[in-house]
Amino acid sequence: MKKFFLFGTLSFLFLSCSSDNDDNVSKSNLTIDIQGLENLVPNYVYEGWLVGGGNIVTAGRFSVNDLGELSQTTFELNTNRLNAATSYVLTIEPAVGDDPAPSAVHILAGNFNGNSGIMNVTHSSALGNDFSNSAGKYILATPTDGGSMDNEESGVWFLDNSTGTPMNGLTLPTLPNGWKYEGWAVINGEPVSTGKFLATNMADENAATSPFKGNSSNGPSYPGEDFLQNAPTGLTFPTDLRGGTIVISIEPEPDNSPSPFLLKPLVHNVPMSATTHTVLNMNQNLVSLPEGTFTR
Template sequence: MKKSVIWAMAALMTTAIACDKEDNDDNNSSTTSSLKMNISNLGELGADERYEGWIIVNGSPISTGTFSVSSSGAPSQTSFEVAASDLAAATDYVLSIEPFPDNDPAPSAIKIAGGSFSGNNAAVSVNHPVALNADFNTASGKYILATPTTTDMSDENSGIWFLDISSGSPMTGLNLPELPTGWVYEGWVVLHGEPITTGRFTDVDMADMAAPFSGSDASGPPFPGEDFVTNAPSPHTFPTDISGATAVISIEPEPDNSPTPFVFKPLVNMISSSAMDHVTYDLNNQVSSNFPMGTVTK
């Protein structure tokens, strides 16, 4: 009788130990770890968009969560709980912009930055192959004020063309790297706080893709730019003197449903209020203050 009791108790203990092991295995499989994000220069998005982080595990993206950014540039969240096993196996981090709400579990085509893990850290920038895959630190640009599409010589400060005439002849004014598929450049003039496009382009030594505000007296030069002399959008009146406005070159997703500049603005310049026509002016490289960069740590 005693032997039977002993064997029964041993069997119960074995079963209990096995159950405990299974419970511990289940708990271990659901253990999470924190992904810490420290990325600067993230702009505020519209109400229908969110940032979303992703880790790449065995070649596939796994979401680390979404977040927004305030008007002051502060992310709503900088620490994200991720399955520990996935985080340990992650080779890369990718940051995308997603629609909100978003019914698609996959990343969108708008991937703005990324980085490869070296140990537990990844340096995140637009240079990553999944993003712009280019170095914009040496980007530069020049422009002139002129209205070559009109014969009226009194409106010369009503147009901007991204070219260089310092040699006496029109030459390419923009030094920008080639963009990957899905991205294009776009010129802007920010007039009285309102951005007005000068046209989208992929080649710096060719005319851009549109001329909605230019005149009809002559063709513009074979470089990106625009005359603001017709079809003024409300509340503007054309022709208009753009001295004192801001000139911008942005990088836009293609296709793009936003009428305003995207968060990537590599070249910017405040046009002097005393700017003269047919004088070459420089654009300023704004990569350090406009492009997302930082680190993520697992």
């Protein structure tokens, strides 16, 4: 079967790997070493791909346990295809019923330099950015409670109101296909989503359907959430976000889990002394970005 698709900024031809099962085909090993990946739960797996000569072929699938250990690090592959590869790309794929071509969720990539290479999120065939220019501001407020000034510490909105007029509070690069941003409030150790978004100057996907917001519809046109009702099991709303943690994560699309994904470029522990309606600054968390090497 032949299938055309867009991969990064280049178009490649997907080739069937059925001939690799022929005992007469020469095989060689590809070894990978990756730090910072997480368990994807049973429905998804990681899959490597060899890119070269306008072609892309699978380089094997693996899972990761709760300790970040890969289930397999050495893969026996067609020697000619391995030697022809100019780059390696790692994607997230459905574990069952998967399309034979790579998904849009490219998490790591790197070029071969001789017989080895370094893979990271910065490569143009992955997320294409190191997120070093990321920055975030937010306020504690509950604008969807009909104007009441009660429980203002029970909502978080990613905006900057320091000039008296709400402005965009997030500086984040545009994500490639296969990824979305998501805001989180960690309440008593439990992460609760504030909603997914691509644009930082618009309301997030939860704006119209959130079960947590109040009965007023006057939320700002920026990502954020009020935690006023319908609390998840184990939590009580309204709450107090002070002493908790606010997070911006980068999530695969489709999402593999209801919990935050491993990519968390912005994080902030809300001070117990935080004042509502006053701008708070987030911190970069770039140590959470995975990276690795590959050798043939």
